[in-house]
Amino acid sequence: MVIDLDKCTGCGACSVACMSENNIGVLHNETDKIRSITWMRVYQIDNGKSFPDTEVAFIPRPCMHCQGGKSGTPGQAFFQEGPMDEEAHPPCVSVCPATATDYDEETGIVSQIPTRCIGCRYCVAACPYHARYFNWYDVPWPKGSPRALSPFVSPRMRGVVEKCTFCYQRYQAARNKALVDGGEVGEMDYQTACTEACPSGAITFGQLQNPEHKVHKLISSDYTFRLLEQLHTNPKVYYMSKREWVRKKADNYVTRHNKFAQAAAQSGH
Amino acid sequence: MSSHQQGKKQRSRADWILLFVGLVIGSAFGFWATPTILYAEKAQPLQFNHKLHLEQVSDSCKSCHSLREDGSFSGIPSIKSCKECHEADSPMGDGANEAAFLEYIKKNQPIPWLVYSRQPDCVFFSHAAHTANAGFECAKCHDDHGQTTKLRPYEYNRLTGYSRDIWGTGPIGLSGPPHRMKMDDCAKCHSENGVNRACFVCHK
Numbered sequence: 049m050v051i052d053l054d055k056c057t058g059c060g061a062c063s064v065a066c067m068s069e070n071n072i073g074v075l076h077n078e079t080d081k082i083r084s085i086t087w088m089r090v091y092q093i094d095n096g097k098s099f100p101d102t103e104v105a106f107i108p109r110p111c112m113h114c115q116g117g118k119s120g121t122p123g124q125a126f127f128q129e130g131p132m133d134e135e136a137h138p139p140c141v142s143v144c145p146a147t148a149t150d151y152d153e154e155t156g157i158v159s160q161i162p163t164r165c166i167g168c169r170y171c172v173a174a175c176p177y178h179a180r181y182f183n184w185y186d187v188p189w190p191k192g193s194p195r196a197l198s199p200f201v202s203p204r205m206r207g208v209v210e211k212c213t214f215c216y217q218r219y220q221a222a223r224n225k226a227l228v229d230g231g232e233v234g235e236m237d238y239q240t241a242c243t244e245a246c247p248s249g250a251i252t253f254g255q256l257q258n259p260e261h262k263v264h265k266l267i268s269s270d271y272t273f274r275l276l277e278q279l280h281t282n283p284k285v286y287y288m289s290k291r292e293w294v295r296k297k298a299d300n301y302v303t304r305h306n307k308f309a310q311a312a313a314q315s316g317h
Numbered sequence: 318m319s320s321h322q323q324g325k326k327q328r329s330r331a332d333w334i335l336l337f338v339g340l341v342i343g344s345a346f347g348f349w350a351t352p353t354i355l356y357a358e359k360a361q362p363l364q365f366n367h368k369l370h371l372e373q374v375s376d377s378c379k380s381c382h383s384l385r386e387d388g389s390f391s392g393i394p395s396i397k398s399c400k401e402c403h404e405a406d407s408p409m410g411d412g413a414n415e416a417a418f419l420e421y422i423k424k425n426q427p428i429p430w431l432v433y434s435r436q437p438d439c440v441f442f443s444h445a446a447h448t449a450n451a452g453f454e455c456a457k458c459h460d461d462h463g464q465t466t467k468l469r470p471y472e473y474n475r476l477t478g479y480s481r482d483i484w485g486t487g488p489i490g491l492s493g494p495p496h497r498m499k500m501d502d503c504a505k506c507h508s509e510n511g512v513n514r515a516c517f518v519c520h521k
Binding site: 148149150151152153154155157159161162163164200201202203213216217220221223224225226227228229 | 384386387388389437438439441443445446449450513515516517518520521
């Protein structure tokens with residue numbers, strides 16, 4: 049996934065689409081942002097200058113689906129590698145005592161199985177992006193509203209952790225169709241709800257390693273970065289901005305020169 | 318003090334036999350009582366003869382239970398499929414069952430079948446992957462359900478509400494598939510055949 053921050057207006061359509069797609073309920077007090085649940089959250093940053101130089105940027109933040117990587121030099125964990133090159137090591141997966149979350153080597157998606165989760169919240173603490181949410185309450189579904197829930201996403205109960213799944217149910221459906229048709233899951237067969245909902249087209253979704261997919265080209269741009277790259281979490285969500293202060297604010301700003309030097313050192317081309 | 322010493326008497330052979338018989342009776346009672354207490358029975362809304370229908374249709378199970386174009390599985394057929402052959406004013410059998418069935422046809426109302434193989438909500442099962450792709454026969458998981466002449470009562474776990482078929486109908490859940498469809502059974506077959514075992518392959 050690549051999110052163009054220069055296109056994002058902060059409207060929150062992605063969050064709304066996500067909640068609707070993934071059966072996320074509205075709690076009795078949604079102003080309590082420590083306990084409310086938003087798989088796709090929009091953060092706001094500004095350049096810290098006073099009027100008239102103030103500039104604002106919004107950072108939509110789904111689960112980053114970190115691949116992790118070997119500890120060591122930044123280069124080793126810097127770029128998306130072949131899925132079988134090394135064992136994946138996302139921060140949340142390695143701490144889970146119940147194996148309620150895993151890294152799928154085939155799709156590169158970090159799962160979360162709420163029915164297996166014991167609610168210890170180690171993963172919440174381990175995630176550097178605050179992408180994981182604990183269900184502090186049972187959702188007070190208004191009478192009759194459960195009938196409107198999506199049958200393709202299992203609703204969660206109080207006491208378990210949940211997070212963005214890159215709308216995996218859509219992948220499951222697309223894969224089913226591909227199996228019947230005898231083809232492969234195409235770029236447009238599997239798009240997340242947030243991608244479809246974004247009115248300005250800021251979100252692009254596809255396979256990072258597939259040269260035919262748009263995201264593959266986008267991530268080689270000079271203006272592409274990831275959040276907290278210094279941690280070597282190796283996320284699959286990339287951000288783009290032509291504004292330098294935005295890239296710097298995203299922490300661990302890596303210059304173009306660094307990035308390509310590291311890539312070259314790692315992959316040999 | 319003396320009573321304590323008296324309590325340490327030697328066990329006779331009769332004592333051991335009594336203990337053994339007691340264990341056997343106790344276990345037998347437990348094996349009988351536990352499923353009886355744990356599982357409740359519900360009758361299906363109607364009786365259905367799979368064998369009879371299978372003889373009438375042309376495309377075996379697929380005639381009624383088929384994959385849709387989008388790759389999803391139709392599951393239990395809708396009343397519309399029944400109406401392809403059955404008409405409200407021309408009963409094909411007699412008796413109360415047929416009369417009750419024709420009521421559904423007349424009202425165009427779905428029949429509230431109880432699904433023996435219904436998995437918990439968190440499970441994603443792809444019929445497309447197993448039939449169209451892997452080429453499994455229906456009977457591999459559903460046993461001889463297509464050859465039965467009547468529907469057995471639907472048994473469900475009183476605590477979880479799930480069908481007993483998921484946990485297995487054998488004693489203490491030891492039976493394997495097709496009488497059991499637990500996560501272990503899925504995972505076992507997936508690892509034996511080198512299929513992806515990531516959580517999201519079967520969960521949603």
